[in-house]
Amino acid sequence: MDQKINRNEVEKRVRELNNLLKEYGHAYYVLDKPVVPDSVYDQHMQELLAIEAEHPDLIFPDSPSQRVGGEILSNFSKVVHEFPMLSLSNVFNEEDIRDFDRRVQAGAGHSITYICELKIDGLAVSLKYEKGNFIQGSTRGDGTIGEDITANLKTIHAIPLKLSEPITIEVRGEAYMPKKSFIKLNEMRDENGEEPFANPRNAAAGSLRQLDPKIAASRNLSVFIYGIGGDGSAYGQDSHSDSLDYLATLGFKTNTGSKRCSSIEEVIEYIESWQERRQDLDYEIDGIVIKVDGYEDQEQLGFTARSPRWATAYKFPAEEVHTKLLDIELSVGRTGVVTPTAILEPVRVAGTTVARASLHNEDLIREKDIRIGDAVIIRKAGDIIPEVVSVLLEQRTGMEKPYEMPDNCPVCDSELIRIDGEVALRCVNPQCPAQMKEALIHFVSRNAMNIEGIGERVVDQLYTAGLVHDVSDLYALTKDQLLSLERMGEKSASNLISAIDISKENSLEKLLFGLGIRHVGEKAAHILSEEFGTLEKIAMADADRLTSIHEIGDKVADSVISFFENEDVQEVIDKLKSYGVNMIYKGRIREELPTEGPFAGKTVVLTGKLSILTRNDAKEQIEAMGGKVSGSVSKKTDLLIAGEDAGSKLVKAQELGITVWNETELVDALGEKE
Known part of the structure; x- marks a missing residue:
């Protein structure tokens, strides 16, 4: 009996310590308002660790002790995002x-x-949280598929392991390294003779991609949560600002610098104020995100193939430095565009040493009167891509040489042409080695066919050795051929053959993107694949059929048609087919969705709390029965499902005369049983 009483007392103390440490941690890491000295926090943590060491069965999943870092990982597994992590368009000045x-x-x-x-x-x-518990964290990756870094994210104290409500939710945020942590880390790396990180962003990314979570734990990272997967309408919120408030009540750290603006003038004033004050922050910012606040307005504005129409990112002006332009080199991309590149006297800019910068095209060189030997001003566009801003004319000596673009391709010597309406010069020779190599590099890349082990160096060797000429030749490679390449061992060759074979099973959208059709990015490739289901049907579609698809315009349609009319393309596709490369979409194509039933062709809105189904289950089942689940009520809404505590959406649906069901009616229509 005494042992049982003692056990109960120990468990009670563990729960007390858990709650105290969570309270102290939330105040310190989320609210930035410490309530006890560090010594008190450390004392309680040591007591908890000692009890847990003696009673391992009392280590709860959300215990603060679980943030110190666990077992070393062998690799990162892939995670498919339920809601795509979209990129934003950029604006750079007031006019934009x-x-x-x-x-x-x-x-x-x-x-x-x-x-x-x-x-x-x-x-x-x-x-991702399930019933309030943190179950998985991942990187953005390509926006559709990321990497599972749960163990590393658990080491960030600003990420709650348990929410204040037992809800299932997916949230999005930005993990970052505070300036003081960045300075301390680089000082340590310098002392150890290691290369310092260029900037806090690289340091944060590098920390979260360590296979040893203890390294991530030692880096003192933090996070700001900025949104809900999909949007907050599924949780009764009507606007993004409402969602931020809701996220804070759940225990997330949100950025208090956000502001609602009733006009674009207020937006510009906000940007100007932070442009002046950004250095005062204890973390780095590189711009301002501007979003339409209301979810109904967001839904009406919709998306392009790459980004939402209702949001954009203003990028702060980049750091500018002076250097000398030593030469101009030309490169040929996979679509034949010939791009001039400035060869520079190396100079430090925005955290890295820059020796090359894009000059984009012939018109830019003429417009800025750029000459070899010029003193120039360079910067990193978006703090990433080096570019030449202008020439320092006052420093000219007369020895500078004007640059003339050649008439012929620098690689295959074919005549260069300029297509009407474009500024770029193009090599239109489909057999140009530069284009073919770039096309191969694109085809094997992670976002396309994802053939691990084939990088730029291997592609160059394969092409130079005459082993591949187009993407289909990759599937005819043998192990002996790979072993003939420089620095290619037995194991690497076997792994590469295996990776090539695995890629045959990719879903159609990967192949379609990998083929490198102009204007067809990842999202457009997915839309086309979902619409048609097979490569053959896409190839046979005419302009009217293509442009009838939402988000597919004339430019994409013309490009798709021109691509598949090319005889060389047809030959490559036939070869890919003969090697067993999958050409079928593995998801559910649109034409297969039911055309009859309670949800077929209807727009449905879910609001309030569901108790029988999870919201995700309801959404998936409605869509599987041919319905479309929307986040906001409008005249286009056919049906509203009202759970408990349904609010403004229910009122609006009633005002518009929209049919309203309760959850029981939904379950009956889905054929589910309680």
Whole structure:
């Protein structure tokens, strides 16, 4: 009996310590308002660790002790995002901002309220919670598939392991390294003779991609949560600003610098104020995110193939430095575009040493009167890509040489042409070695066919050795052929053959993107694959059929048609087919969705709390029966499912005369049983 009483007392103390440490941690890491000295926190943590060491069965999943880092991982597994992590378009000046506002106002048809947020310079992450418990965290990856870094994210104290409500939710945020942590880390690396990180963003990304979670734990990272997967309407929120408030009540760290703006003038004032104050922050920001606040307005504005129409990112002006332009080199891309590149006297800019910068095209060289030998100003566009801003004319000596673009391709000597409406010069020789190598590199890349082990160096060797000429030749490679390559061992060759074989099973959208059709990015490839189901049907589609698809315009349609009309392309596809490369979409194509039933062709909105089904289950089942689940109520809504505590959406649906069901009626229609 005494032993049982003692056990109960120990468990009671463990729960007390858990709650105390969570309270102290939330105040310190989330609210930035410490309530006890560090010594008190450390004392309680040591007591908890000692009890847990003696009673391992009392180590709860959300215990603060679980943040210290666990077992070393062998690799990162892949995670498919339930809601894609979309990228944003960029704006760089006031004119761009006002253009964005004009497009938004025209698309919405009324005045818009914006919400502006600091653009944290870190690593985008997605966090999944099930019944309030943190179960998985991942990187953005390509926006559709990321890497599972749960163990590393658990080491970040600002990420709650248990929410204040037992809900299932996916949230998005930006993991970052505070400036003081960055300085301390680089000082340690310098002392150890290691290369310092260029900037806090790289340091944060590098920390979260360590296979040993203890390394991530030692880096003192933090996070700001900026949104809910999909949007907050599924949780009763009507706007992004409402969702931020809701996220804070759940225990997440949100950025208090955000502001609702009722006009674009307020947006510009907000940007200007933070441009002056950004150095005062204890973390790096590289711009301001501008979003339409209301979810109904967001839904009406919709998306392009790459980004939402209702949001954009203003990028702060980049750091500019002076250097000397030593030469101009030409490169040929996979679409035949010939791009001039400035060879520079190496110079430090925005954290890295730069020796090359894009000159984009012949018109830019003429417009800026760029000459070999010029003193120039360079910067990193978006703090990433080096570019030449202008020439320092006052420093010219007369020895500078004007540059003339050649008439022929620098690689295959074919005549260069300029297509009407384009500024770029192109090599249109489909057998140009440079284009073929670039096409191969694109085809094997992670976002396309994802053939691990084939990089630029291996592609160059394969092409030079005459082993591959087009992408289909990859599937005819043998192990003996690979072993003939420089620095290719037995194990590497076997792994490469295996990776090539595995890629045959990719779903159609990967192949379609990998083929490198102009204007067909990852999202457009997915849309086309979902619409048609097979490569053959896409190849046979005419312009009217293609442009009838939402988000597929004339430019994409013309490019798709021209691509598949090419005889060389047809030959490559026939060869890929003969090697067993899959050409079928592995998801559910649109034409297979039911055309009859309670949800077929209907737009459905879910609101309030569901008790029989999870919201995700309801959404998936409705869509499987041919319905479309929307986040907001409008005249286009056919049906509203109202759970407990349904709010403004229910009121609006009733005002519009929209049919309203309770959850029991939904379950009956789905054929589910309680």
